[in-house]
Amino acid sequence: MAIERPRKPAGHKDRLSDCQRAIEDRLLELFGEAVAAGWAEDEVFAAIVAVADTTQLAMHREQLRSVETLLQKAIKRGT
DSSP: OOOOOOOSOTTOTTHHHHHHHHHHHHHHHHHHHHHHTTOOHHHHHHHHHHHHHHHHHHHHHHHHHHHHHHHHHHHHHHO
């Protein structure tokens, strides 16, 4: 099942709720598969939140590294 593309521009007040609706079916499908495999519902919810948090932090760190690399290159060029 394909995830619906955004219909509103970035920064629109309803964009987050639209994204939530767009991924809800896939997330519930994943949840159901995990429970069917034997994981408890509370474990699955906690794991989904933990994976989302960890992924966001990792992406943020990578963005910071990119900025740091660009700044270091700019500083070297300036010296």
